[in-house]
Amino acid sequence: MAMEIEVQRLQMGDVILADLSDQGAQVEATVVRDIDRTEDAVRAVLRTEGRDDVVKEWALGETVTVVRGP
Numbered sequence: 001m002a003m004e005i006e007v008q009r010l011q012m013g014d015v016i017l018a019d020l021s022d023q024g025a026q027v028e029a030t031v032v033r034d035i036d037r038t039e040d041a042v043r044a045v046l047r048t049e050g051r052d053d054v055v056k057e058w059a060l061g062e063t064v065t066v067v068r069g070p
Contacts, residue, residue, distance in 0.1 A: 002067045007042040007058040010035055015068040017045055020054055026065060029054075 002017070010016070010031055018029040029046035032053065036043040043057045059062070 004063045005066055006060075007062050007064055008037065010042065010044055010064065010066075011069070013069070014066050016046070017065040018056060020046065020048060020051070022058070023045050029056075040070060044068060 012031050012034060014031045015028050016031070017026045019026050020029060027048050029048045031044045032043040032047045040058050040060055042060065043055055045053050046056050047053050
């Protein structure tokens with residue numbers, strides 16, 4: 001079951017839907033390292049099959065779709 005959560009609640013191991021491609025398609029990506037939280041942003045390293053890891057940053061208050069938890 002997928003659910004929308006605020007990025008502040010992300011945990012390592014969460015699988016989220018993320019737009020990581022130039023084509024605008026959403027893919028499932030896993031949070032693979034500790035999450036960096038600052039006063040105004042959340043940064044996470046995401047991994048998808050067949051791609052290099054990518055760092056994604058969101059402003060506080062943004063939401064993401066989590067499809068599986070850790």
